[in-house]
Amino acid sequence: MAAEGQEKLWETKKYDDVRIYSDEEIWNYTDEELANYKCKHDIPLLEELEEGPWPSFVSDIKQEALHRHKLPPDKLMIPADVCDDLLGQVELSYVEKETHWKHGGIVGVFGYGGGVIGRYSDQQEKFPSIWAFHTLRVNQPASKFYKTDYLRALCDIWEYRGSGLTNMHGSTGDTVLLGTHTEQLEPIFFDLTHDLGVDLGGSGSNLRTPSCCVGKARCEFACYDTQDICYELTMYYQDELHRPAFPYKFKFKFDGCPNCCVASIARADMSYIGTWKDDIRIDQEAVRAYVAGELKPNAGAFGDRDWGPFDIQKEVIDLCPAQCMEWDGKELKINNKECVRCMHCINVMPRALRIGTDTGCSILFGAKAPILEGAQMSLLAIPFIRVEKPYDNIKAIVERVWDWWMEEGKNRERLGELIQRKSIQEFIKVLGVPAIPQMVKEPRSNPYIFWKEDEVPGGWERDIKEFRKRHPR
Amino acid sequence: MSLGKFGYYNPDKPLEDRITDIGPPHYEQFFPPIIKRNYGKWLYHEILEPGLIVHVSETGEKAYTVRVGGARLMSVQHIREICDIADKYCDGYVRWTTRNCIEFITDSEEKARELMKDLESRKFPKGSYKFPVGGTGCSITNIVHTQGWIHCHTPATDASGIVKSVHDALFDYFKTMKLPAKLRISLACCLNMCGAVHCSDIAILGVHRKPPMVDDEVLAKICEIPLVVAACPLGAIRPAKTEDGRKTVRVNQDRCMFCGNCYTMCAAMPLADKEGDGVAILAGGKISNRKTPPKFSKVIVPYIPNEPPRWPKVVDTIKKIVEVYAKDARKYERLGEWAERIGWEKFFEKTGIPFTEKSLDDYRLAYDTYRTTTHFKYTEHVWQLAKALEEAE
Numbered sequence: 033m034a035a036e037g038q039e040k041l042w043e044t045k046k047y048d049d050v051r052i053y054s055d056e057e058i059w060n061y062t063d064e065e066l067a068n069y070k071c072k073h074d075i076p077l078l079e080e081l082e083e084g085p086w087p088s089f090v091s092d093i094k095q096e097a098l099h100r101h102k103l104p105p106d107k108l109m110i111p112a113d114v115c116d117d118l119l120g121q122v123e124l125s126y127v128e129k130e131t132h133w134k135h136g137g138i139v140g141v142f143g144y145g146g147g148v149i150g151r152y153s154d155q156q157e158k159f160p161s162i163w164a165f166h167t168l169r170v171n172q173p174a175s176k177f178y179k180t181d182y183l184r185a186l187c188d189i190w191e192y193r194g195s196g197l198t199n200m201h202g203s204t205g206d207t208v209l210l211g212t213h214t215e216q217l218e219p220i221f222f223d224l225t226h227d228l229g230v231d232l233g234g235s236g237s238n239l240r241t242p243s244c245c246v247g248k249a250r251c252e253f254a255c256y257d258t259q260d261i262c263y264e265l266t267m268y269y270q271d272e273l274h275r276p277a278f279p280y281k282f283k284f285k286f287d288g289c290p291n292c293c294v295a296s297i298a299r300a301d302m303s304y305i306g307t308w309k310d311d312i313r314i315d316q317e318a319v320r321a322y323v324a325g326e327l328k329p330n331a332g333a334f335g336d337r338d339w340g341p342f343d344i345q346k347e348v349i350d351l352c353p354a355q356c357m358e359w360d361g362k363e364l365k366i367n368n369k370e371c372v373r374c375m376h377c378i379n380v381m382p383r384a385l386r387i388g389t390d391t392g393c394s395i396l397f398g399a400k401a402p403i404l405e406g407a408q409m410s411l412l413a414i415p416f417i418r419v420e421k422p423y424d425n426i427k428a429i430v431e432r433v434w435d436w437w438m439e440e441g442k443n444r445e446r447l448g449e450l451i452q453r454k455s456i457q458e459f460i461k462v463l464g465v466p467a468i469p470q471m472v473k474e475p476r477s478n479p480y481i482f483w484k485e486d487e488v489p490g491g492w493e494r495d496i497k498e499f500r501k502r503h504p505r
Numbered sequence: 506m507s508l509g510k511f512g513y514y515n516p517d518k519p520l521e522d523r524i525t526d527i528g529p530p531h532y533e534q535f536f537p538p539i540i541k542r543n544y545g546k547w548l549y550h551e552i553l554e555p556g557l558i559v560h561v562s563e564t565g566e567k568a569y570t571v572r573v574g575g576a577r578l579m580s581v582q583h584i585r586e587i588c589d590i591a592d593k594y595c596d597g598y599v600r601w602t603t604r605n606c607i608e609f610i611t612d613s614e615e616k617a618r619e620l621m622k623d624l625e626s627r628k629f630p631k632g633s634y635k636f637p638v639g640g641t642g643c644s645i646t647n648i649v650h651t652q653g654w655i656h657c658h659t660p661a662t663d664a665s666g667i668v669k670s671v672h673d674a675l676f677d678y679f680k681t682m683k684l685p686a687k688l689r690i691s692l693a694c695c696l697n698m699c700g701a702v703h704c705s706d707i708a709i710l711g712v713h714r715k716p717p718m719v720d721d722e723v724l725a726k727i728c729e730i731p732l733v734v735a736a737c738p739l740g741a742i743r744p745a746k747t748e749d750g751r752k753t754v755r756v757n758q759d760r761c762m763f764c765g766n767c768y769t770m771c772a773a774m775p776l777a778d779k780e781g782d783g784v785a786i787l788a789g790g791k792i793s794n795r796k797t798p799p800k801f802s803k804v805i806v807p808y809i810p811n812e813p814p815r816w817p818k819v820v821d822t823i824k825k826i827v828e829v830y831a832k833d834a835r836k837y838e839r840l841g842e843w844a845e846r847i848g849w850e851k852f853f854e855k856t857g858i859p860f861t862e863k864s865l866d867d868y869r870l871a872y873d874t875y876r877t878t879t880h881f882k883y884t885e886h887v888w889q890l891a892k893a894l895e896e897a898e
Contacts, residue, residue, distance in 0.1 A: 078666075081815075131658060132654075135658050142519050165656070179535050202699075210655075219512040219514045230529055248544050331552055
C-alpha cells in the first residue's frame with residue numbers, strides 16, 4: 033500500500049507544517065537549571081562520565097530529562113521521567129556490572145516482521161517508566177544527509193511519543209529511536225509514514241537496511257552512484273526488508289571505491305566496491321607540484337607532524353603493492369595493466385591522480401562478524417560489473433543468491449557460512465560464473481579434490497571381479 | 506502532526522489509512538544546494554586543518570565541510586541544537602558520517618571558520634564539549650560502538666561509558682593529525698558484534714567467561730530445545746531431563762567458548778556475570794584496500810575486568826598501544842602494517858603487553874596463524890622460553 037508522492041515530501045514541506053512543540057516549549061529551561069538538574073535517582077558513577085573533554089552522553093540525557101519534566105504533561109504520551117529511570121537502571125548496571133534488560137521481546141507494527149526491537153526492564157518496580165523501552169529502526173536517507181525541517185519533525189514525534197533519545201546512527205545505518213512503550217509503536221509508525229515519508233528499517237532475519245558511502249555527493253573517488261543504487265535496491269526489495277523470510281540477516285553495503293568507507297568488505301553479505309577498468313588519469317603538472325612541495329601530500333592528512341619533504345619514490349612508488357609505477361624526475365609512469373587499484377597513490381596525490389573513467393564495481397560475498405563460525409571477510413566472486421540504472425544485472429545476481437541461500441541455508445546461517453559449508457564451487461555455479469584465479473589468494477595446497485563421477489572417463493562403477501582377473505588377491 | 510494517544514492510528518481499524526513499504530525519504534531532497542549542483546563533479550579535496558575539509562568541483566565551486574565528533578547516543582534536544590547551527594550556517598542542511606561524526610557543509614571558508622568557532626564554544630554544564638571539531642586525516646576519529654548496558658540484552662560490558670573514557674584520554678589525537686596513518690577504534694559489547702569491530706586498528710570487545718546457566722524451570726516452555734542444541738557451534742549442548750522429569754538441556758562446560766549464541770536463541774540460558782564478564786583488546790585490523798588487503802584484528806589482551814565508570818586498565822592499554830605506534834611506525838603505515846613489519850613479537854615487546862597463551866589460536870583453522878618458518882626476531886620472550894626449557898630438564 034505504498035503511497036505515491038511520499039518519497040520527496042520534503043522538497044516543499046516545512047517543519048512548521050507539522051510541528052508539535054513551540055520554540056518556548058523546546059527551550060524551556062535555563063543554563064542554570066540544567067547545571068543544577070538532579071536526576072530522580074542517585075547516579076554518582078554515571079556523573080563521573082560528565083567530566084573530561086569528550087561530549088558526555090550522561091550530560092545529554094540529563095538535558096532531555098530536565099526538558100521533559102518542564103513540558104506540559106499532555107504533551108508527552110509516555111512518562112516524563114523515562115530518561116531518569118534509564119539513567120537509574122544504567123547506574124545500577126555500573127554498580128552490579130550486569131545488564132538489566134530482559135531477553136528480547138516480540139513487538140512490532142502490523143504486517144511487518146522487523147524494524148522494532150522489543151526491550152523490557154528486569155527492574156520494573158524500581159524503574160517503572162522504562163518497563164518497556166522498545167527501539168525503532170528508521171530507514172536513514174542515503175549517505176545520511178538531512179534537511180533540518182525533517183530532523184526537527186522527527187524530534188517532535190519522538191519526544192511526544194517516545195523517550196527523546198536516539199542513536200545517530202545505528203551500526204547498520206538506521207536512524208535509531210531508543211525507547212518507547214508498546215502502545216505508541218503503531219502511532220509512531222503512522223506519524224513516520226504519513227508526516228515524514230519515511231519507513232522502518234530492517235531487523236531480524238530479513239534484508240537489513242542497506243547503506244552507502246558519501247559517494248558522488250562529495251567524493252571524487254566514487255566509481256559509481258552509491259546513493260542511487262542503495263535507494264533503488266532498498267525500494268525494490270521492500271518486501272524482503274519488512275517481512276522476514278530469510279535464514280538470517282542479509283546486508284548490502286555500497287562502497288564507492290576500494291577505500292571502503294562503509295566497511296562493506298567486513299560487514300556485508302554482498303559488498304559492492306567501486307573500481308575501474310581503464311587507466312588512472314594523471315596530471316603530470318600536479319605530480320611535479322607535489323614533488324616540489326607546492327601541494328600537500330595526502331590532501332593534508334599529515335598536517336600536524338613534520339615528516340620532512342615529500343619523497344615520491346619512498347612514499348608512492350615504493351609503497352605501490354603492484355610495483356607498477358616509475359618516476360624519472362620529470363614524469364610519472366603507471367603500468368596500468370599491472371595496477372590492482374588499491375587507491376594509495378590516488379590518496380597521496382589527489383590533485384594529480386584520478387580514478388579511471390570506465391567504472392563499475394566488484395561484488396564480494398559473505399562477510400560477517402564471528403558468530404558463529406568465526407569472522408569472515410567477503411570473497412571476490414565478481415571482479416567487475418557495470419553499475420547502471422535500473423541495475424537489472426545486479427538484481428538478477430541478488431535473486432540467484434537469495435534463492436540458493438533460502439533453499440539451502442540453515443536457521444541462522446549467514447551466506448558466508450553457507451558458502452563455506454556447501455563449497456565455493458557450488459556458489460559460483462549458483463552465480464553462473466566460471467572459476468577464475470581472482471577468486472583466491474593462491475590455489476589450494478591440499479590435493480583433496482571432490483571429483484565428480486561424470487568428470488572421470490568410464491564413471492565410478494567398476495567390476496571387482498574384472499579387477500581381480502588383472503590383480504589376483 | 507497527529508496528537509493524542511493514538512494519533513492517526515485507529516486501534517479498532519488497524520488497516521485504515523495504513524501506509525507501508527515506502528522506504529526511506531529520497532536522498533536528493535536532503536542535499537545542500539552546493540552538493541546537488543556538483544554531484545559527481547568533484548575534482549579533489551584538501552584538509553585545511555583538523556576538522557575542516559574543502560572539496561573542489563570542476564565547476565570551480567568549493568564545499569567546506571566541518572567535521573564534529575560526539576556520542577552517537579543523542580537526545581532530541583541535542584539534535585535540535587545541531588539543527589539550529591545548521592540553519593544558521595548551512596541553510597538548514599547537515600549530515601552524519603558512517604562513524605557517527607556530524608558534518609556541516611557550507612559554500613564559504615569564512616562561514617566555515619565562524620562555524621568552527623561557534624561549535625567549539627558550546628559545552629555541557631560540566632565542561633565537556635558538545636561539538637568538538639576534528640577527526641580528519643591521520644587522527645583518531647569517532648569510536649563506533651554498540652548499545653552496552655544502555656539498551657542491550659546480551660552485553661558483556663557497557664559501550665558508551667568505555668568509549669567516553671577512551672575518547673577523553675585520546676582527545677588530543679582527535680583534535681590533531683599527527684599519527685602515521687588514520688587509526689580506527691571500535692567497540693562491540695559482545696561477540697555478536699553488531700558493531701562489526703573485527704577489522705579495526707584497535708577493537709574493544711565485550712567477552713563472557715562463564716558458561717551459561719540453565720533455567721530448568723522455564724527452558725522447555727520458552728525455548729525450542731532442538732534449536733538450542735543446534736545453536737552451539739561446538740556441540741556442547743545436549744537435550745536432558747531434570748530429576749522431576751522436565752525437558753531441559755545440559756552444557757558440556759569444558760567445551761564452551763562463551764560465544765553466547767545459546768542465550769541469543771534461548772532466554773533460559775543467561776551468561777552475564779559481574780566476575781566473568783569484561784573486555785578483550787584486539788589490534789591490527791583494517792578495512793581499506795590501500796597498500797595491503799583488509800586485515801582482521803588480532804587478540805592482544807584476552808581479558809580486562811569491567812571497571813566502571815572509567816575502565817582505567819582498558820584506557821591505559823589502548824593509550825599505550827597508540828603512543829608506541831605513533832612513535833615507531835612509518836608514515837602511511839596502519840597499526841597492523843606496522844606490527845607485521847616489525848613482527849608481532851616486537852609489537853608485544855615495544856608495547857610491554859604480556860603475550861599469553863590466550864593469543865594462540867585453538868579454534869577452527871588455527872594452524873593458519875602458527876609460524877611455520879625460521880624467521881623470527883629475538884625478544885625477551887625467547888629467553889623466557891629458553892629458561893623454561895632449562896628448568897624443565
